[in-house]
Amino acid sequence: MDGASVDEGLVRAARSGSDAAFARLVERHQAPVRAFLRRMLGRNWDEADDLAQEVFVAAWGSLGRLKDPAGVRSWLLGIAWKKAQDRMRSGLRSQARDRSWLDETAPSGGISQEDRLALAYAMAELPSDQRACVALCLADGWSDAEAAEALGLPLGTVKSHVTRGRARLLAVLTGGSDDA
Amino acid sequence: MTPEDKLTAFFAETTPPARDLAFQAVVAERVARRRAFATVGALIPWTIAAIVLCWAIGPMIEPVVEGLGQTLAPAAVILMLTGLGVVALMASAKRLRPI
Numbered sequence: 374m375d376g377a378s379v380d381e382g383l384v385r386a387a388r389s390g391s392d393a394a395f396a397r398l399v400e401r402h403q404a405p406v407r408a409f410l411r412r413m414l415g416r417n418w419d420e421a422d423d424l425a426q427e428v429f430v431a432a433w434g435s436l437g438r439l440k441d442p443a444g445v446r447s448w449l450l451g452i453a454w455k456k457a458q459d460r461m462r463s464g465l466r467s468q469a470r471d472r473s474w475l476d477e478t479a480p481s482g483g484i485s486q487e488d489r490l491a492l493a494y495a496m497a498e499l500p501s502d503q504r505a506c507v508a509l510c511l512a513d514g515w516s517d518a519e520a521a522e523a524l525g526l527p528l529g530t531v532k533s534h535v536t537r538g539r540a541r542l543l544a545v546l547t548g549g550s551d552d553a
Numbered sequence: 554m555t556p557e558d559k560l561t562a563f564f565a566e567t568t569p570p571a572r573d574l575a576f577q578a579v580v581a582e583r584v585a586r587r588r589a590f591a592t593v594g595a596l597i598p599w600t601i602a603a604i605v606l607c608w609a610i611g612p613m614i615e616p617v618v619e620g621l622g623q624t625l626a627p628a629a630v631i632l633m634l635t636g637l638g639v640v641a642l643m644a645s646a647k648r649l650r651p652i
Contacts, residue, residue, distance in 0.1 A: 392649060396581060399576075400572060403569065404569050404570065407569045408568045412567055418567075426580050430587055489563060492560070512564035543556050543557070546556040
C-alpha cells in the first residue's frame, strides 16, 4: 500500500471520528509541515512549531472539506502556506527574526556558523513565494508540480522561483553574482 | 565541502525528527480542547430550547410531576446516569479504536 492510499484510509477514518487515525496523519506529516514553516519563518523554531500545531488543528476542523483524501499532504502544506503568509503579514516574523540572530544555540550540522547565518539571511531576504518554492523543492525534494499544487502557483512560476532562489543562495556561499 | 553540500546541510538542520511524540501530544491536546468547545457550543441552543420548553409546560405538568416525583425520582436518576455512562463509553471506544 503506497503513502497516498494510506493517507486516504486515514482521512476517511478520521472523518468518521477516529482520533487514532488523525494522530497517525499528524505523525506522518508533522515533519514536512514543520520543516516548511521553519524555513519560511527563519530560525525561530518554536514559533514555527506553534504555527504547525495550528495547521493541524485547523485541518482537523476542516477535514470534511478535503476533496482528495489521497492528497492530504499537499492540502496540509497549503494550509501551512496560508498561515505562514498571515504570520509574515502580521509583522511578527521580523521581530522573531531579529531575536533569532542573537540565538547562538544553532545546531552544528557540518557548516560554519558564518555560512549558516549567511544562508539564513539570504533565505529571509527571498520573496515569500520564492522562499516557499525553495523550501519545498530544494530542501524537501518536492516536484515542481507538487509544489505548484500545494502553493496554488502556476508551474512555470514555481520552476522560475526554484532556479532563481537556488542561484541566490549559492551566490551567498560563493560570493558570486546571483543573476540566474 | 561544496556550496551544494553546504546548502543541503543547511536545509537538513531545519528538518524535525520523523516521529515526535511531544508534538503529536500537543496537537492531540489542542484538538481535544477545540472539540470540547465545539460540543459546548452545539449544546447551547438545545439547552436554551429545553429551558424555554420547561418554562412553558411547567404549570401544566406540575401536579403530575409532584405526584410521581417522590416514587420515581431515584429510579430516574439511576437510569439517567447509566445511560450517560453507556453513551460516554461508546463514544470513547469509537474514537480510540485501533486502526
